[in-house]
Amino acid sequence: MNITSSHKNNYLELKLEGRLDAAWAEHFVSTVSAAMREGRHHIRVDALGLSYLSSAGMRSLLRAHRELTSVNGSFAVIRASDFVVNTLSMSGFDTLLALDEAPAEAVADEEATSAKSKSWSVNGVRIESYSQQEDGHMEVHTTGKWTPWQPLREEDCAKIALGRDCIAIGSGAPADEWQNAREQMGDYASAAGCTAWLPGTGADAPDYLVQEGRYVPELLAASGLRAVGSFSQLLRFSPENDGASLELPRLLEAVFSSTGSTKAAFVAIAEAGGLVGVTLSRSPGLISEGEHADEFPGVRDWMSFCGERVHHGRQVLLVGFADASGSGQSQPGLPAIPSRPGWKLHVHAVVFPFRPLPNGEIFMSECVEQLFAAAEPIAMLHLVEDERPTLGLGKSSFIRGACWCAPASFHTENRK
Amino acid sequence: MLEINNVVKTFNPGTPNEVRALRGISMKLEEGCFAAIIGTNGSGKSTSLNAVAGSFLPDSGTILLDGQDISNWPEYRRASMIGRVFQNPFAGTAAEMSIAENIVLSMRRGMSRGLGMALNRRVREEIRERIRPLNMGLENRIDNAMGSLSGGQRQALTLLMATWLRPKLLLLDEHTAALDPKSAAQVATLTKEIIEREKLTALMVTHSMQQAVQLPQRIIMMHKGQVVEDIHGVRKARTQVADLMNAFDRVRRRDLFDQSVAEQVLPQYA
Amino acid sequence: MTLVVGAFTMGLILSLLALGVLISFRILRFCDITVDGSITLGASATAVLLVAGVPPWPATLGGFAAGMAAGFVTGILHTHFKIEELLSGILVMTALYSVNLRVMGKSNVPMLDSGSISDWAEALLRKMYGADKIGVLGWPVPVRDLAMLLTVAALVAAIGILLNIFLRTNLGTAVRAAGENPQMIRAQGVDNRWMQVWGIAVSNGLVGLSGAVLAQYQGFADVQMGIGMMVWGLASIIIGEALIGKKARSPGMMIIGAMMGTVLFRLLIAIALRWGLNPNDLKLVTAAFVFAALVIPHMAGKLGRKIMKGSSNA
Numbered sequence A: 001m002n003i004t005s006s007h008k009n010n011y012l013e014l015k016l017e018g019r020l021d022a023a024w025a026e027h028f029v030s031t032v033s034a035a036m037r038e039g040r041h042h043i044r045v046d047a048l049g050l051s052y053l054s055s056a057g058m059r060s061l062l063r064a065h066r067e068l069t070s071v072n073g074s075f076a077v078i079r080a081s082d083f084v085v086n087t088l089s090m091s092g093f094d095t096l097l098a099l100d101e102a103p104a105e106a107v108a109d110e111e112a113t114s115a116k117s118k119s120w121s122v123n124g125v126r127i128e129s130y131s132q133q134e135d136g137h138m139e140v141h142t143t144g145k146w147t148p149w150q151p152l153r154e155e156d157c158a159k160i161a162l163g164r165d166c167i168a169i170g171s172g173a174p175a176d177e178w179q180n181a182r183e184q185m186g187d188y189a190s191a192a193g194c195t196a197w198l199p200g201t202g203a204d205a206p207d208y209l210v211q212e213g214r215y216v217p218e219l220l221a222a223s224g225l226r227a228v229g230s231f232s233q234l235l236r237f238s239p240e241n242d243g244a245s246l247e248l249p250r251l252l253e254a255v256f257s258s259t260g261s262t263k264a265a266f267v268a269i270a271e272a273g274g275l276v277g278v279t280l281s282r283s284p285g286l287i288s289e290g291e292h293a294d295e296f297p298g299v300r301d302w303m304s305f306c307g308e309r310v311h312h313g314r315q316v317l318l319v320g321f322a323d324a325s326g327s328g329q330s331q332p333g334l335p336a337i338p339s340r341p342g343w344k345l346h347v348h349a350v351v352f353p354f355r356p357l358p359n360g361e362i363f364m365s366e367c368v369e370q371l372f373a374a375a376e377p378i379a380m381l382h383l384v385e386d387e388r389p390t391l392g393l394g395k396s397s398f399i400r401g402a403c404w405c406a407p408a409s410f411h412t413e414n415r416k
Numbered sequence B: 001m002l003e004i005n006n007v008v009k010t011f012n013p014g015t016p017n018e019v020r021a022l023r024g025i026s027m028k029l030e031e032g033c034f035a036a037i038i039g040t041n042g043s044g045k046s047t048s049l050n051a052v053a054g055s056f057l058p059d060s061g062t063i064l065l066d067g068q069d070i071s072n073w074p075e076y077r078r079a080s081m082i083g084r085v086f087q088n089p090f091a092g093t094a095a096e097m098s099i100a101e102n103i104v105l106s107m108r109r110g111m112s113r114g115l116g117m118a119l120n121r122r123v124r125e126e127i128r129e130r131i132r133p134l135n136m137g138l139e140n141r142i143d144n145a146m147g148s149l150s151g152g153q154r155q156a157l158t159l160l161m162a163t164w165l166r167p168k169l170l171l172l173d174e175h176t177a178a179l180d181p182k183s184a185a186q187v188a189t190l191t192k193e194i195i196e197r198e199k200l201t202a203l204m205v206t207h208s209m210q211q212a213v214q215l216p217q218r219i220i221m222m223h224k225g226q227v228v229e230d231i232h233g234v235r236k237a238r239t240q241v242a243d244l245m246n247a248f249d250r251v252r253r254r255d256l257f258d259q260s261v262a263e264q265v266l267p268q269y270a
Numbered sequence C: 001m002t003l004v005v006g007a008f009t010m011g012l013i014l015s016l017l018a019l020g021v022l023i024s025f026r027i028l029r030f031c032d033i034t035v036d037g038s039i040t041l042g043a044s045a046t047a048v049l050l051v052a053g054v055p056p057w058p059a060t061l062g063g064f065a066a067g068m069a070a071g072f073v074t075g076i077l078h079t080h081f082k083i084e085e086l087l088s089g090i091l092v093m094t095a096l097y098s099v100n101l102r103v104m105g106k107s108n109v110p111m112l113d114s115g116s117i118s119d120w121a122e123a124l125l126r127k128m129y130g131a132d133k134i135g136v137l138g139w140p141v142p143v144r145d146l147a148m149l150l151t152v153a154a155l156v157a158a159i160g161i162l163l164n165i166f167l168r169t170n171l172g173t174a175v176r177a178a179g180e181n182p183q184m185i186r187a188q189g190v191d192n193r194w195m196q197v198w199g200i201a202v203s204n205g206l207v208g209l210s211g212a213v214l215a216q217y218q219g220f221a222d223v224q225m226g227i228g229m230m231v232w233g234l235a236s237i238i239i240g241e242a243l244i245g246k247k248a249r250s251p252g253m254m255i256i257g258a259m260m261g262t263v264l265f266r267l268l269i270a271i272a273l274r275w276g277l278n279p280n281d282l283k284l285v286t287a288a289f290v291f292a293a294l295v296i297p298h299m300a301g302k303l304g305r306k307i308m309k310g311s312s313n314a
């Protein structure tokens, strides 16, 4: 079978020639997936050249249809010959057939959104911003009083609720009893009532807790940041040319400029170009008095470094807080980054298998919930920059995605 | 049953070829425990086995087998308690001697060898009986030279020889690595059968993650002459091949985490 | 006929040497050149003992013991002092040159009127036939020579049988395995070093025994008599292997092969000498023969493969 794709005004046309049977179904599905990855969510199949359609072929058409509608896209078979029409309608798949070629809703979509959005380009990546809530704002509080690499005491930890109303990152463990929690303290990230947590027991994949009914996940946090409020802006970004991607500080620049603030809280879902980060590999609750956990080589027992740029092409949930105000004051839970003097940043990344996002304006809660519902998290990283000369892995970067953000104000509880 | 305490071995010390093959390994194997050792090339797996078998004496550390300190015993003396199968199918048998003669050697492993005739009717019958279950048809060929057998057959016989007299400890060093996939699977199955039937304490080096997950009760992972993972009990029960791959990955990442990384990363983790 | 009987006797005597070389080279796979010294040691020890009035059989046994002692030293040098096997052999062989001179006190001990192990058989034959010469296949052969031949044949047969039995005992199989695969035999709980030491000791004992009988046959012991003996033995076993086929590697066949090889080689030499081969060239011819035997099968194999390739390409 031969597939030729041509870009039409607002949809992608795939011209199929030959037999769509078991041997070619997988090829067809992967062509559709690749198009979806590039943000093509309206696809028409030109079936004029189709000489044979088997059950496996039909199933692949149905699969494409299902995947595209799940991201608010559309899929239809056009120019079907009589035999294709017959085959499809006999099997009850005639919903796949369309009479007219252009997807009406797509046009409406584009027009509706273009009115609300502004757009600009950075390094070959197109960024669009949507204003979602005029007065969106985040109030950020520190949670837990642990100073990294000191021995952890029970009274330093704070019990926090991670409901739909907040976003949070930090180090902690599900709060049942102190003895248990202290052995399992690890990195966590939470948004929209969904919390991913990597147990500090050397585990490879994060565990996760999702708010359901009256159950609201709770953690005993050793340290971290938690924010309540709403997002004011949505940024959508995608590459204009192949291979372009957005480095994290570039994305933050867009966040700062669109929120008009130098302090911001954000959640993003994006396809990773490559992540650079560390994780706690051993619970800081186990640091003993007088131990220097933050000195090389001992630190390798406590912290694991990714070693290379990882998770390319996977879907990543970012939860983070940034402060570019340049105030010399140190803010617990917001370390400085090497690449931008005066910037402070704390971002956790939860890695999922790739799953396309709908185009246009979308909302954080829905997208995050769907992400957790569709697949289990693969990995969790505390993102860092590696600016070592020549050897350095550089910064995490992202190919396309959505970033919800808001101006933030940071409040610090008193520390001892 | 086996207790290795902080064994250190450096080859060619003080020369440019110095290799710190064992940097203080310790492990304790309970009676009847079957453990696999996995690890990257050159991580010291074979060297550990050789240290236990006595191919060389360790620089420091002690090795206890069945409560006896065998650290200073020569290899042949330890053989009275230890059965071994090597990676090379040629290493465990004498090719020009017959199957029966090879086996009869192992029937007196660690015992005195006098001037009695090695093979008589009774012995030959016993040999036939015990190699019949291999289902390789070798029971009719016991006077053929060992060298006329395939690698898989030789390895199966070597395994049988190593366990003919019940050893206190069985050492297997990648004993299926040099075989074709089918023979490898056969020998692996035989290994498990024998170890389970005789309730042997065994230590097996393998590069096959599949084998490490399926055969033993415990997985020990080595890296750069040290034990870096020891998976046993319920944790072993849920260990999959992917988990072992992750474990290898963790070890690799740890290697990449050097002083300069620490300097970069630590200030960014607060 | 005298010539044939001489060649046979000589061949049988030297087949003891060949058995010694068989043990070291083929069974232990130990390149032992102590042989050149230990054969002389066996001869000189026996000669001195006989001259001193010791009865022939104990004196012969003395030659065997002396050879064993020499082999033992070589073995210990190699296994316990980690000296390369070739060098261990050279050291002992060199030392033995002086030892032999010491034992004999001079470079040649004649023993014209001392007894010999064939005395008993000679007396028996004389009693039976009452003549100085006995007709064998119509040829008169001196009783003395015939007695020697019969005695040596019996001795060699006995030794061959004993050796064959030994190699099939538990200890014997361990010795063989130690030669073939030391790693394996260690894993079976045998100290392969002692297997090697005792194996080389027995090997040189047989060589010494060969020297002891040779001295009695020739009527003298000479400090030079050992030169080139190892290559001699090697040539004999190579011929023997050609006779029995290389595949047959059971101990019995190897022993028979070595014996047949030695006798055949000796006969060939006798014939060559008769046809005018200069005795001085004997050692060169032997060396050339061993060289050819070692190299030709290899080259023939290569050539064979080449021809096969050529035909398959055509």
Ligand SMILES: Nc1ncnc2c1ncn2[C@@H]1O[C@H](COP(=O)(O)OP(=O)(O)OP(=O)(O)O)[C@@H](O)[C@H]1O
Pocket: B011, B012, B019, B020, B021, B039, B040, B041, B042, B043, B044, B045, B046, B047, B048
């Ligand atoms: N006899 C020896 N002399 C010198 N170096 C040695 C010796 N034996 C092993 N080594 C070195 O010690 C290190 C560990 O070797 P070892 O054979 O134990 O590795 P291994 O884990 O078994 O690897 P592989 O998977 O390749 O078998 C290697 O660097 C090897 O080169």
Ligand SMILES: [Mg+2]
Pocket: B045, B046, B047, B174
């Ligand atoms: Mg190895």
